[in-house]
Amino acid sequence: MKRGLAAVLVLALGALAQAPLKVGVVVSATGPAASLGIPERNTFLLLQELLSRQGGVGGRKVEFVLLDDASDTTQAVRNTRKLVEEGVVAVIGTTTTPASLGMIPVVAEAKVPMISLAASKDIIYPVDAQRYWVFKTPQTEELMARAIVADMAARGVRTVGYIGFNDAYGEGWARFFEAEAKAKGIQVVASERYNRTDTSVTGQVLRILARRPEAVLIGASGTPAVLPQRTLKERGYAGLIYQTHGVANPDFLRVGGKDVEGTLLPAGPILVAEQLPGSFPSKRVALDYIQRYEAKYGIGSYSTFGAHAWDAWLILRPALERALRKADPEKDLAAFRAALRDEIEATRGLVATHGIFTFSKEDHLGLRFEDAAVMVQVEGGRWKLIRTFR
Amino acid sequence: MDATILGFLLLDGLQNGVVYGLLALALVLVFTVTRVILVPIGELMMFAPLSLVWLQSGKLPGTLGLALVLGVLWALLERGRGRALPLLGGAGLFLLFLLARGVAPLAYLAALLLVVYLGVSTYRVFFQPMREATVLALLIMAVGLHVAYQGLGLVFFGPEQFRPEPLLPGEATVGLSWQGVLVLAFALASVLALYLFFRRALFGKALLAAAENRLGARLCGIRPEEAGMVAFAIASLMAALSGLLLAPLINAAYFMGFMLGLKGFVAAILGGLLSYPVAFLGALLVAFFESFTSFYASAYKDALAFLLLVPALFYQSLRAKGVEE
Numbered sequence: 001m002k003r004g005l006a007a008v009l010v011l012a013l014g015a016l017a018q019a020p021l022k023v024g025v026v027v028s029a030t031g032p033a034a035s036l037g038i039p040e041r042n043t044f045l046l047l048q049e050l051l052s053r054q055g056g057v058g059g060r061k062v063e064f065v066l067l068d069d070a071s072d073t074t075q076a077v078r079n080t081r082k083l084v085e086e087g088v089v090a091v092i093g094t095t096t097t098p099a100s101l102g103m104i105p106v107v108a109e110a111k112v113p114m115i116s117l118a119a120s121k122d123i124i125y126p127v128d129a130q131r132y133w134v135f136k137t138p139q140t141e142e143l144m145a146r147a148i149v150a151d152m153a154a155r156g157v158r159t160v161g162y163i164g165f166n167d168a169y170g171e172g173w174a175r176f177f178e179a180e181a182k183a184k185g186i187q188v189v190a191s192e193r194y195n196r197t198d199t200s201v202t203g204q205v206l207r208i209l210a211r212r213p214e215a216v217l218i219g220a221s222g223t224p225a226v227l228p229q230r231t232l233k234e235r236g237y238a239g240l241i242y243q244t245h246g247v248a249n250p251d252f253l254r255v256g257g258k259d260v261e262g263t264l265l266p267a268g269p270i271l272v273a274e275q276l277p278g279s280f281p282s283k284r285v286a287l288d289y290i291q292r293y294e295a296k297y298g299i300g301s302y303s304t305f306g307a308h309a310w311d312a313w314l315i316l317r318p319a320l321e322r323a324l325r326k327a328d329p330e331k332d333l334a335a336f337r338a339a340l341r342d343e344i345e346a347t348r349g350l351v352a353t354h355g356i357f358t359f360s361k362e363d364h365l366g367l368r369f370e371d372a373a374v375m376v377q378v379e380g381g382r383w384k385l386i387r388t389f390r
Numbered sequence: 391m392d393a394t395i396l397g398f399l400l401l402d403g404l405q406n407g408v409v410y411g412l413l414a415l416a417l418v419l420v421f422t423v424t425r426v427i428l429v430p431i432g433e434l435m436m437f438a439p440l441s442l443v444w445l446q447s448g449k450l451p452g453t454l455g456l457a458l459v460l461g462v463l464w465a466l467l468e469r470g471r472g473r474a475l476p477l478l479g480g481a482g483l484f485l486l487f488l489l490a491r492g493v494a495p496l497a498y499l500a501a502l503l504l505v506v507y508l509g510v511s512t513y514r515v516f517f518q519p520m521r522e523a524t525v526l527a528l529l530i531m532a533v534g535l536h537v538a539y540q541g542l543g544l545v546f547f548g549p550e551q552f553r554p555e556p557l558l559p560g561e562a563t564v565g566l567s568w569q570g571v572l573v574l575a576f577a578l579a580s581v582l583a584l585y586l587f588f589r590r591a592l593f594g595k596a597l598l599a600a601a602e603n604r605l606g607a608r609l610c611g612i613r614p615e616e617a618g619m620v621a622f623a624i625a626s627l628m629a630a631l632s633g634l635l636l637a638p639l640i641n642a643a644y645f646m647g648f649m650l651g652l653k654g655f656v657a658a659i660l661g662g663l664l665s666y667p668v669a670f671l672g673a674l675l676v677a678f679f680e681s682f683t684s685f686y687a688s689a690y691k692d693a694l695a696f697l698l699l700v701p702a703l704f705y706q707s708l709r710a711k712g713v714e715e
Contacts, residue, residue, distance in 0.1 A: 030541075032645065034549035166689055193689040197649040199409075199640040202402035203684030203691075206395050223551035226641065235398075251550035255641060 020061035021320065021329060024083030026093030026103070027117070027309070031071025032196065035222050035249060037095040039293075039306030040117055041066065044092075046296050047313055057317055058324040069094050073102040084110040089320070089329055090340055092312045093117055095305075097168050100136075108133050111334060113341040115312040117305075119246075120172050124364035135344055135364045137311040137354065139268060139372050142176040143365075144245050147266035147373040148217065149180040151387060157215045157240065159189050161208035163201070163228050164219025166193040173219035173244060189213050196224035205231045214239050221246025223255045230259040240264060249303045253381055263378040264386075268354040270307045272376055272385040280388065281371060285314070286353040304354070311352040318350070319343035399681045405570050405639075407677030408577035412632045413654025414661065414669040415584060416625035421663045422601035423614075423621035425525050426517050429532040431629050431654070432647025433539035438505045438630035439637030440543070440644070443552040445490050445497040452546030454487050457504055460511035467514065476511065483507055502630050509626025510619050517622075518615055536648070543644030551646075556638035573635045580628055581670065597621065653677075653695065660702045662709075672702075 025044050028037035044064050056062045065083060069076035076099035083091055084106065090113045094100050097120040104123070107114040108130035116123045116136040124136050152160065160181060164170030170193060178188050189211040192204035205228060208216060216239060218228050225247045232241060243252075243265040253260065269276055273286035289310050293302040322343045329336040347366065350357040355372030359365075375387040413431055420428045437453045444451035461480035465473045483503060490496035516531055558568035587594035600607040600617035608614060633642070640646070653676055660672030676695055683694045 030544060030549075032549070034544065038549070163688075166691075193691075194684070195649070195692060197645055198691075199636075199646070199650065200402055200406055200681070201684065203399060203681050203686075204688045206398055207685050207688075210395065222549075223641065223643065226551070249550075255551050255553050257553075 018060060018330065020063040021057065022063050022065050022086060022088045023316070024080070024086070024088035024091040024093075024112075025064050025066045026069050026076055026079045026083070026091065026099075027066070028071040028095035028099070029068040031069075033071040033096045035251060036303075036305040037068075037071070039301075039303045040093075040095060040309040041068075042297055043293065043306040043309040044313075046293060047310075049296075050292075058321045060324065062320075069099055071096055071099070073099040076100075077102045077106055080106040084112055087333060088112065089333070089337060090114065090316060090344075092309070092316070097123065097172070104130050104134055111341075112337050113344055115316065115344070117308045117312060120168065121176075121365075122172075127362055127364055131364065133341060135315070135359065135366075137308045137315070137352070137357075137365075139245065139354065139367060140176075140365060141172045141244075142180070143367065143369055144266040144373060145173065145176040145180045146369055147375060147389065148177065148242055148244075148264075149184050149186065150389065151264065151266075151375045152181075152186055152215060152240075152242075153184045154387075155215075155240070157186060159187050159211070159213045159215075161190040161192075161211060161213035161216045162188055162219060163190075163192040163194060163204050163208060163216065165221070165224075166195050169221060169246065170219045173217075177217060177219070194220075194228065196220070196222075198224075198227065201228045201231050202235075204228070205235055205237075208232075209235055209237060215242060216240070217242040217244075219244055222249065223251050225252060226256045226260060229256065229263065233259050245304065248376075248383070249305070250300060253378065256378075257381075260378050261381075265376055265378075266373050267376045267383070268304045268307065268372065269374050269388070270353045271304050272374065272383050273353075275385040276374075276388070280390070281351050282353055282355055285351055289353050307353040311354055311357070314352045315344060315347055315350060315357055319347065322346075395685070399685055400678070401566050401570075403678035403681035404674070405566070405573060405677075406680065407674035408574055409632055409636055409650065410653045410657050410677055411670040411673035412577055412580060412628050413651060414657035414673045415581070415666055416628045417654055417658040418661060418663055418666055418669050419584075420621050420625045421658070423597060424513070424517060424521070424528075424618040426513075426528045427525075427532055427655070427663075428622075428625060429529070429651065429655075430512070430536040430539050430647075431625060432649070432651025433536060433543060434505050434509055434626045434647075435629040435633035435636075435650060436543055436642060436644060436647040437508065437539075438501045438633040439554055439642040440547045440552060441504055442497055442501040442634060442637075443554055443642070444547070445487065445500060446492065446494065446554065448492045450487055450491070452542070453504060453508065454484065456542060456546075457483060457508045457511065460508065460515050464511045464514045467519070476514075479507055498634060501634060502627070505630035505633075506623055506626050509622045509629070513618055513622035518618060521614065521618070536651075540644060540648065543647075547644050549644070551641040551643040552637075553641045554634075554637050557635070567639070569635070569638050573632070573639070576631060576635055580631075584624075584666070593620070649692075653680075656696060656699055656702075659699060659706075662706055 027040040029041045048064050051062050067079040076094045080103045092115045097118040100116040100118040100123050114134050119138050121140040121142050190208045194201045243263050245267045248267045248271050270286040276283045290302050323340040326339040327336040345359050347359045355367045357366040370389045376383045377386045441451040441453045458480050461476045464476040486500045490500040556569040561567050562571045596612045600612050657673035657676050658669045661669030680695045683691045
């Protein structure tokens with residue numbers, strides 16, 4: 001008993017004496033991507049609280065150095081440089097694809113492992129000399145496009161119209177969706193673009209309606225995704241309307257109201273965690289996250305985006321523990337960062353909120369389609385699970 | 391393209407065009423009287439519906455705090471009896487907001503008055519002290535305010551969009567809701583009101599005189615400071631009203647102002663920042679052009695709309711005499 005107490009004391013003193021492990025975090029807490037970045041930031045604040053209560057990782061305190069990039073690539077790159085100079089062991093972030101792409105050369109040059117929270121496949125594929133250091137947690141457009149096309153094929157849809165953001169998000173979706181659709185013999189009959197600040201999409205919608213597609217996919221995120229859908233409804237469109245997982249937040253339902261009733265979208269399974277069958281592997285982890293998040297920020301406040309940040313930590317935490325056994329960050333930071341990277345890549349079968357992560361030398365996303373995507377429909381102003389792919 | 395699509399596109403262009411037109415008129419008005427290019431007009435427009443949404447859900451919007459801070463600064467800048475006016479106005483506004491929480495008709499009035507108060511105090515605090523500065527310096531100030539107000543909009547109202555209930559629900563004809571008709575009627579009424587104000591009212595004439603020749607107007611007993619305040623008040627009233635009417639149609643968010651303001655600016659440039667009728671027609675032109683490009687080449691819509699600037703600027707450059715006041 002006494003010896004146990006002494007051991008704890010020694011450990012605690014050791015932890016006090018050692019400087020905390022710094023983990024750099026960049027998120028878009030302000031700017032256009034703030035609706036994604038804010039839940040991510042909140043998640044790290046929550047994690048920081050939990051960690052200080054539990055006493056850190058492997059007997060070491062952990063400190064998140066949280067920086068905001070204002071949804072701006074230049075700012076994200078500057079933040080990353082700053083974090084690297086501060087001696088962080090790894091970088092998590094950032095929220096958007098363009099800014100994440102901008103951070104890659106910085107972390108690669110400094111040889112710091114990075115886990116991005118942005119969607120695009122370009123961030124981690126192909127795994128070349130620079131992307132060797134980069135991992136990510138959110139599903140790619142490619143993976144989600146596959147879910148949509150699978151659902152369309154199951155419903156016998158033959159012709160589809162597409163309208164998406166006139167930026168990297170909309171373009172990425174157009175590219176992957178068209179490729180997936182073609183492979184399944186579904187014809188994309190119209191491909192239109194609009195800006196998130198646009199106040200009217202009448203022209204684009206009329207062009208889509210003139211081609212009479214059986215379904216329309218809207219490649220947009222957040223509340224600006226409501227406008228095309230409302231215009232479609234106003235012009236009397238009666239076919240199926242698909243959205244992307246970029247709309248999976250409560251604000252979309254609030255602004256959309258009855259106009260978005262019946263919308264189909266692919267989503268990470270956490271969006272409908274309590275509706276998942278008991279055998280679904282990520283259900284328990286997802287419910288745990290939701291319960292913790294809502295306890296701090298209020299009922300109904302969680303979103304799938306914050307869960308990507310949670311997943312990043314779920315991956316990093318065991319990797320940190322294993323890397324601590326291999327190298328000491330106090331003595332040789334470079335060696336520790338390299339060891340940490342190898343340990344992240346060695347992650348196998350890690351159950352997280354959005355699926356099961358198994359990284360490999362070629363795959364730095366590590367999500368399997370079957371576990372990471374479900375189809376959801378808006379019903380009575382709520383998300384309803386309609387299909388899993390397991 | 392058939393007749394139905396053409397009709398829809400024209401209606402869509404008209405509805406957007408009158409809004410750009412109102413903003414263009416406000417920009418021309420403010421520019422001629424004060425030489426300020428009012429870049430933050432889009433933000434003033436955005437503050438109105440978002441403050442309304444906040445009031446309707448029973449909360450006090452952050453814009454009220456901003457207005458009160460500017461009001462206090464305004465009072466500090468004034469001397470003597472002039473101090474009472476902004477302070478009384480601010481206190482009245484605060485009381486109105488307390489009363490208007492959750493009371494729909496009062497909330498509209500409160501949102502409107504808030505933006506007018508904000509507009510006038512913005513002029514008094516930021517632009518009037520630099521009234522002798524060059525147009526460029528005033529423009530730099532205006533751009534700075536635009537960035538600051540947009541950022542504050544994000545802080546006050548968050549990143550997502552909001553949609554107030556329309557004043558008049560339902561559709562008038564196919565392709566045009568009653569709310570859209572309301573926007574058109576409002577545009578027509580304000581164009582008429584502005585015309586009457588400038589042609590018939592003594593105050594309007596004084597404003598025109600101040601715009602035409604500042605020194606001459608001063609000699610006739612017109613205070614340019616007062617003229618500037620009135621110009622800002624009218625411009626922010628127009629911005630607030632069009633924002634309130636427009637929000638149910640397009641969803642209000644902190645980022646909505648800039649693009650609308652920019653399109654209004656393009657229209658105002660087409661009118662050389664001087665002519666009201668040409669600015670309004672220019673706005674309609676921009677909107678029709680936009681609605682047709684969104685049908686034919688949606689990816690290039692904004693680029694093409696701003697391309698309209700090139701011939702207008704070319705024309706202006708040929709016409710300009712190269713002397714500033």
